[in-house]
Amino acid sequence: MICHEEEAAAARLLTCDVAVEELLPQLVGLPIERMDASPVMSRTTALTRNDVSQPCPGCGQVSGWTHPRYVRHVADEAVGGRPVVIDPSVQRLYCENPACPRATFVEQVDGLTERHQRRTPAPRRLVEAVAGALAGSAGARLPAVLHQTLSWATVLNCPMRIALPDRPPPVVAGIDEFALLKRHRYATIIIDADSGQRVDVLPDRRAATVTAWLREHPGVRVVCRDGSGAFA
Ligand SMILES: [Zn+2]
Structure with a gap:
């Protein structure tokens, strides 16, 4: 007969058999240093590989010249009703291209970190x-x-x-104004009149702005416009 302690030990073993990566696939390939779960938050500390080499976001040249690490703090999806924070220790790299304006950049981990994202x-x-x-x-x-x-x-x-999705310039363009702040500030929306899809939004409703846009999009053959004098 299995005593209560043995049952509890078996249950603990079963829990350990579940790989962390199955629950948190964004941590695949990252050695996990520590996982803590308090009643209000779950926090995981992980480390990326040392032999990282990644393309510089400024010039695209791959660099493996590493700088000291630093720890980022990124919020992940909640688990068990608790907020989840992952603290990956990531590598900062030097860009090896002397012509590149970026001296250093930070490695990004697929599915886990993105530039300027918390x-x-x-x-x-x-x-x-x-x-x-x-x-x-x-x-x-x-x-x-x-x-x-x-x-x-x-x-x-x-x-x-x-x-924004990459939309080809329309052949038939619909141009209309809309209020950002009624009676004070207006902008212009341009749609593809055939598909009804929004193509662009211009920051004001001045004729010069709309004309400049039309010059940049010579494929436009027909314009359906709002009756306002500015668009005439
Ligand atoms: Zn670069």
């Missing part, structure tokens, strides 16, 4: 989706429920960082 790609995509749908203070409240804390200002800035 989140892993998974919660970053979630925050961007919420920011795109809700924006402002409403967009700041929903991520808090999902253990992703961010201010309304960050939520407003999020859509500005989302890469």
Whole structure:
């Protein structure tokens, strides 16, 4: 008969049989130094390889000339209702190209870190989706429920960082103005009149701005415009 302690020991062994990488695939290939889980947060400390070589984001030349490490702190998706923070120790590298304006750059780990991001790609995509749908203070409240804390200002800035899809210039362009601040500040939206897809947004509604855009897109053959005098 198995006593209570043996059952508990077997349960502990079963728990250990689950590889951490199966639960957190973003940590594959990274030696984990420490995992802590308190009632309010889970924190993992990991280390990247020493023999790293990566392309410089400034010039594309691959460098393996390493600088001292430093520890980043990135928020990951919540696990078990707790916020998760991963602290990867990453390598800073020197760019070996004397013509490159960047002296150093930081290695990035696929699926875990991104340049200028304090989140892993998974919660970053979630925050961007919420920011795109809700924006402002409403967009700041929903991520808090999902253990992703961010201010309304960050939520407003999020859509500005989302890469725009590459859309070919339309043959038939629809041009219209819209208010950024009613009666004070207006901008111009350009759509593909055939598909209804947004093509570009111009920062104001001045004729010179719209004309400059049309000159840069000679493929436009027909323009459907708003009746405003500025667009005439
Ligand atoms: Zn470079």
